[in-house]
Amino acid sequence: MPDPGAVAAVLERVRREQPLVHVITNFVTMNAVADALRAFGARPVMAHAIEEVAEITAASRALVLNLGTPSTERLQAMRASGEHARACGIPVVLDPVGVGASQFRTAWALDFLAHTGAQVVRGNGGEIAALAGRRGAMSGVDGVIGDIDVATESRAVARAFTTTVAATGATSLVTDGLHACAIQNGHPFLPTITGTGDMASALIGACLAVERNAFIAAASGLIALGLAGERAGAAARGPGSFRAALLDALYGLTTQQVMDESRFSQE
Amino acid sequence: MPDPGAVAAVLERVRREQPLVHVITNFVTMNAVADALRAFGARPVMAHAIEEVAEITAASRALVLNLGTPSTERLQAMRASGEHARACGIPVVLDPVGVGASQFRTAWALDFLAHTGAQVVRGNGGEIAALAGRRGAMSGVDGVIGDIDVATESRAVARAFTTTVAATGATSLVTDGLHACAIQNGHPFLPTITGTGDMASALIGACLAVERNAFIAAASGLIALGLAGERAGAAARGPGSFRAALLDALYGLTTQQVMDESRFSQE
Amino acid sequence: MPDPGAVAAVLERVRREQPLVHVITNFVTMNAVADALRAFGARPVMAHAIEEVAEITAASRALVLNLGTPSTERLQAMRASGEHARACGIPVVLDPVGVGASQFRTAWALDFLAHTGAQVVRGNGGEIAALAGRRGAMSGVDGVIGDIDVATESRAVARAFTTTVAATGATSLVTDGLHACAIQNGHPFLPTITGTGDMASALIGACLAVERNAFIAAASGLIALGLAGERAGAAARGPGSFRAALLDALYGLTTQQVMDESRFSQE
Numbered sequence: 001m002p003d004p005g006a007v008a009a010v011l012e013r014v015r016r017e018q019p020l021v022h023v024i025t026n027f028v029t030m031n032a033v034a035d036a037l038r039a040f041g042a043r044p045v046m047a048h049a050i051e052e053v054a055e056i057t058a059a060s061r062a063l064v065l066n067l068g069t070p071s072t073e074r075l076q077a078m079r080a081s082g083e084h085a086r087a088c089g090i091p092v093v094l095d096p097v098g099v100g101a102s103q104f105r106t107a108w109a110l111d112f113l114a115h116t117g118a119q120v121v122r123g124n125g126g127e128i129a130a131l132a133g134r135r136g137a138m139s140g141v142d143g144v145i146g147d148i149d150v151a152t153e154s155r156a157v158a159r160a161f162t163t164t165v166a167a168t169g170a171t172s173l174v175t176d177g178l179h180a181c182a183i184q185n186g187h188p189f190l191p192t193i194t195g196t197g198d199m200a201s202a203l204i205g206a207c208l209a210v211e212r213n214a215f216i217a218a219a220s221g222l223i224a225l226g227l228a229g230e231r232a233g234a235a236a237r238g239p240g241s242f243r244a245a246l247l248d249a250l251y252g253l254t255t256q257q258v259m260d261e262s263r264f265s266q267e
Numbered sequence: 268m269p270d271p272g273a274v275a276a277v278l279e280r281v282r283r284e285q286p287l288v289h290v291i292t293n294f295v296t297m298n299a300v301a302d303a304l305r306a307f308g309a310r311p312v313m314a315h316a317i318e319e320v321a322e323i324t325a326a327s328r329a330l331v332l333n334l335g336t337p338s339t340e341r342l343q344a345m346r347a348s349g350e351h352a353r354a355c356g357i358p359v360v361l362d363p364v365g366v367g368a369s370q371f372r373t374a375w376a377l378d379f380l381a382h383t384g385a386q387v388v389r390g391n392g393g394e395i396a397a398l399a400g401r402r403g404a405m406s407g408v409d410g411v412i413g414d415i416d417v418a419t420e421s422r423a424v425a426r427a428f429t430t431t432v433a434a435t436g437a438t439s440l441v442t443d444g445l446h447a448c449a450i451q452n453g454h455p456f457l458p459t460i461t462g463t464g465d466m467a468s469a470l471i472g473a474c475l476a477v478e479r480n481a482f483i484a485a486a487s488g489l490i491a492l493g494l495a496g497e498r499a500g501a502a503a504r505g506p507g508s509f510r511a512a513l514l515d516a517l518y519g520l521t522t523q524q525v526m527d528e529s530r531f532s533q534e
Numbered sequence: 535m536p537d538p539g540a541v542a543a544v545l546e547r548v549r550r551e552q553p554l555v556h557v558i559t560n561f562v563t564m565n566a567v568a569d570a571l572r573a574f575g576a577r578p579v580m581a582h583a584i585e586e587v588a589e590i591t592a593a594s595r596a597l598v599l600n601l602g603t604p605s606t607e608r609l610q611a612m613r614a615s616g617e618h619a620r621a622c623g624i625p626v627v628l629d630p631v632g633v634g635a636s637q638f639r640t641a642w643a644l645d646f647l648a649h650t651g652a653q654v655v656r657g658n659g660g661e662i663a664a665l666a667g668r669r670g671a672m673s674g675v676d677g678v679i680g681d682i683d684v685a686t687e688s689r690a691v692a693r694a695f696t697t698t699v700a701a702t703g704a705t706s707l708v709t710d711g712l713h714a715c716a717i718q719n720g721h722p723f724l725p726t727i728t729g730t731g732d733m734a735s736a737l738i739g740a741c742l743a744v745e746r747n748a749f750i751a752a753a754s755g756l757i758a759l760g761l762a763g764e765r766a767g768a769a770a771r772g773p774g775s776f777r778a779a780l781l782d783a784l785y786g787l788t789t790q791q792v793m794d795e796s797r798f799s800q801e
Contacts, residue, residue: 020674028297028313030562034728039773044728045635045674046562049605052638059635059673071316071340073605101312101326104319139326140287140312192518194301194311238515239306248772251726295564295580338583338607368579368593371586406593407554407579459785461568461578505782506573 001181002219004262008255010211010220015041019209022060023202024048024078026068026097029195032243033066036199039250040224042206053077054084061209063090064202065118067105068097068141075108082116091208091217094118095201100130100138113161119214121157122166122201125150132156142191151180151267164214166222168200173267174218180267181219185226187233189242196246200225223262228253230261268448269486271529275522277478277487282308286476289327290469291315291345293335293364296462299510300333303466306517307491309473320344321351328476330357331469332385334372335364335408342375349383358475358484361385362468367397367405380428386481388424389433389468392417399423409458418447418534431481433489435467440534441485447534448486452493454500456509463513467492490529495520497528535715536753538796542789544745544754549575553743556594557736558582558612560602560631563729566777567600570733573784574758576740587611588618595743597624598736599652601639602631602675609642616650625742625751628652629735634664634672647695653748655691656700656735659684666690676725685714685801698748700756702734707801708752714801715753719760721767723776730780734759757796762787764795 020043025033030046037044047056050073057063063085065078085092096109109131113121121131125148126138132153150173154165158177167173172183190196204221211217231252232245287310292300297313304311314323317340324330330352332345352359363376376398380388388398392415393405399420417440421432425444434440439450457463471488478484498519499512554577559567564580571578581590584607591597597619599612619626630643643665647655655665659682660672666687684707688699692711701707706717724730738755745751765786766779 026313027294027561028301031566031728032298034562035773035777038726038728043674043676045632046560046603047632047636048603049638051606052604052636055636055638069313069315070319072318098312098314102314102319102322104316104322140310142310192305194298194305236515238518239302240511240514240518243302243514244511244774244778247774247777248770251772251774293580294561295568299565336580336582337586339585365579365581369581369586369589371583371589407577409577459572461565461572503782505785506569507778507781507785510569510781511778 001179001266002216004259006216007220007223007262008258010207010217011224011253011255011258013210014206017210018043019061019206020045020059021062021064021202021205021209022057023064024081025064025066025198028068029198032195033198033202035247036250037202037206039247040203040206048074048077050077050080053081057081057084057090058088060090062205064093064205066095066097066198066201067099067109070105079112079116082112086116091119091212093120093122093201093205093208095198096121096123096127096131098141099127101140106130117161118163119208120164120166120204120218122168122204124197125167125169128157128165128167129153164218166204166218168197168222172222174215174222176215182265182267183219183222183226184263185223185230187229189233189236189239190229192239193243219264223258223264224253227257227261268446268533269483271526273483274487274490274529275525277474277484278491278520278525279522280477281473284477285310286328286473287312287326288329288331288469288472288476289324289348290331291348292331292333292465295335296465299462300465300469302514303517304469304473306514307470307473315341315344317344317347320348324348324351324357325355327357329472331360331472333362333364333465333468334366334376337372346379346383349379353383358386358479360387360389360468360472360475362465363388363390363394363398365408366394368407373397384428385430386475387431387433387471387485389435389471391464392434392436395424395432395434396420431485433471433485435464435489439489441482441489443482446482449532449534450486450489450493451530452490452497454496456500456503456506457496459506460510486531490525490531491520494524494528535713535800536750538793540750541754541757541796542792544741544751545758545787545792546789547744548740551744552577553595553740554579554593555596555598555736555739555743556591556615557598558615559598559600559732562602563732566729567732567736569781570784571736571740573781574737574740582608582611584611584614587615591615591618591624592622594624596739598627598739600629600631600732600735601633601643604639613646613650616646620650625653625746627654627656627735627739627742629732630655630657630661630665632675633661635674640664651695652697653742654698654700654738654752656702656738658731659701659703662691662699662701663687698752700738700752702731702756706756708749708756710749716799716801717753717756717760718797719757719764721763723767723770723773724763726773727777753798757792757798758787761791761795
């Protein structure tokens with residue numbers, strides 16, 4: 001179980017060490033993800049050409065792979081980066097965007113998790129359920145159909161692929177298959193802008209760069225984004241002003257805020 | 268002819284039904300378009316790999332094809348999606364970005380309209396004129412050269428391709444080739460940010476998802492964006508604050524505003 | 535040496551002539567770069583398909599090539615555009631993003647500069663040092679390792695490739711290999727958002743479109759961005775509000791501000 005002090009320590013280390021994080025992400029939210037990493041204190045590098053990904057990964061301290069807007073070439077580059085990261089001992093976050101909505105993505109993600117693996121898998125409830133083998137759980141890239149017991153599905157994915165799962169939603173859940181932690185920090189404006197899930201995955205990558213305990217790193221990333229969302233939501237008039245305020249709040253996030261305002265509990 | 272009540276009803280249905288809209292759009296404004304759809308109440312899904320576009324389109328309630336930053340692969344995916352949409356009865360919006368500025372785009376757009384077709388074509392005056400066969404009407408992707416009678420060119424395109432044309436500008440025009448409607452809602456700040464044309468096409472897609480009358484759907488999307496632009500423009504100090512305020516205003520747009528502030532007239 | 539009057543004149547000409555600027559840029563900051571060009575008064579056109587780049591370049595008044603998120607296809611298109619620009623007498627800005635962090639980028643940039651050439655090369659200190667043949671100067675795309683004498687490296691690059699170098703940082707430097715100018719305008723918030731380097735290159739492209747003296751054009755672009763940054767920084771609470779305020783400030787930038795607040799000196 002993380003405690004507020006451990007989360008605050010991760011935040012402090014990110015700010016001090018400014019880790020380089022290699023992100024291969026979808027075309028929709030690249031700028032938002034890069035800005036979030038910078039505001040958090042990390043340094044993003046984005047590159048997806050097969051000719052250079054291994055070199056970029058090798059120079060980075062974490063790798064974040066995001067399945068949005070995939071193409072055959074990009075999936076090949078993501079695989080190459082992932083294998084290089086494993087060989088170098090660099091931690092990997094997989095964000096299985098839209099898994100369950102497209103066979104192309106589902107097949108790739110399951111194969112990647114089975115053969116290359118990731119330290120953390122961050123998705124919404126529908127995506128995690130799809131990785132657990134549930135059919136028909138997704139509508140588009142962020143819609144969930146029917147009732148899903150996210151805790152059960154997350155535990156199944158964590159165990160099947162020996163990973164830590166971070167399932168985000170109104171309440172977010174982190175589990176390594178044995179222990180679980182529910183995170184209450186967040187704001188209703190977070191899902192009104194595109195890319196907060198992608199940002200969550202990237203922030204977890206920055207945390208993994210400085211903290212190898214994947215459970216603590218995943219919880220830290222989600223708590224930081226949730227806290228920034230709360231601060232931003234209080235100031236925003238809608239999704240446009242929320243997007244700007246979210247970056248301001250991530251940039252201004254303090255360890256004191258983490259100590260005082262983190263809300264999570266063991267499940 | 269639409270009336271304010273019909274436009275308000277479309278807005279209400281989008282918010283209630285939250286239709287999934289598949290958008291294959293240019294790389295420049297992906298985030299802005301996705302955010303605009305969300306703020307309007309719809310759910311965007313962006314995917315352009317030939318391996319998955321048909322599956323994504325089939326699960327969606329409208330398809331928006333945007334010609335900006337084209338490539339051979341993406342044009343193939345747009346064609347495949349368009350044909351699948353037609354086969355499934357899913358409405359299509361074509362945004363012929365930069366047609367007239369590049370033969371590559373012009374040839375593709377004319378071929379697509381002739382052989383696959385779209386329920387709505389949304390462009391600026393120069394793009395519509397280029398589709399009508401006028402040469403030399405475009406400078407770049409948003410510059411119009413010389414005098415164009417947008418009403419005449421729009422009517423010609425609507426008739427030639429049995430579609431509804433939405434030609435945006437200081438005053439916007441919607442025509443099915445027989446009837447025409449001029450929309451006055453809007454703000455001078457709208458063309459100062461990149462992607463408001465792309466947003467207009469996407470919002471029309473969201474409207475088409477819930478309202479199959481293409482004339483009413485096209486007018487509804489443009490009126491909604493115009494009203495949000497007016498509200499945002501009143502609060503903005505420049506294009507940066509306008510972009511944020513525009514999303515806030517789209518998110519906060521009410522049916523009462525539509526009833527009270529819509530400004531359009533039969534031509 | 536530029537003087538404030540020359541810089542103000544460039545700004546005025548950009549606003550009056552609204553030059554079309556063809557930008558082939560990375561996927562991360564496309565929207566930010568297009569918005570910055572518009573706010574400055576120019577008209578962006580973005581296109582990277584080999585099938586259309588020559589036609590788009592030929593219709594433009596400047597070409598900006600940005601090496602971020604490269605791929606083999608995009609590098610081919612950049613080369614084709616660059617050669618077409620040279621043949622047509624259209625000025626070119628090269629932004630060697632991440633050169634030094636990837637052999638793929640370094641090799642291409644050196645080959646392009648040797649065989650096609652550019653009027654201006656705009657990069658950070660590490661990128662310029664990498665072009666000068668220094669190894670190990672870069673960490674990621676914006677980190678500089680160790681001590682670099684930017685003035686020496688910039689002069690070497692300017693002489694080796696007969697170009698004007700704009701090396702940006704806390705203090706920015708413009709040199710044609712013979713003369714040098716140090717620019718103090720700027721704000722600490724500028725490097726906290728993604729893409730201000732890319733924006734700088736694009737604004738220099740807009741200036742080159744109206745002013746063929748590359749030394750004056752490069753200084754003008756950097757001074758304009760620096761002045762806007764100062765205005766924006768005074769109003770911002772963090773990187774999110776800074777991004778919006780920066781566009782507002784670019785849009786509102788006056789020749790009077792240039793005359794009164796430019797800070798640069800001959801080196």
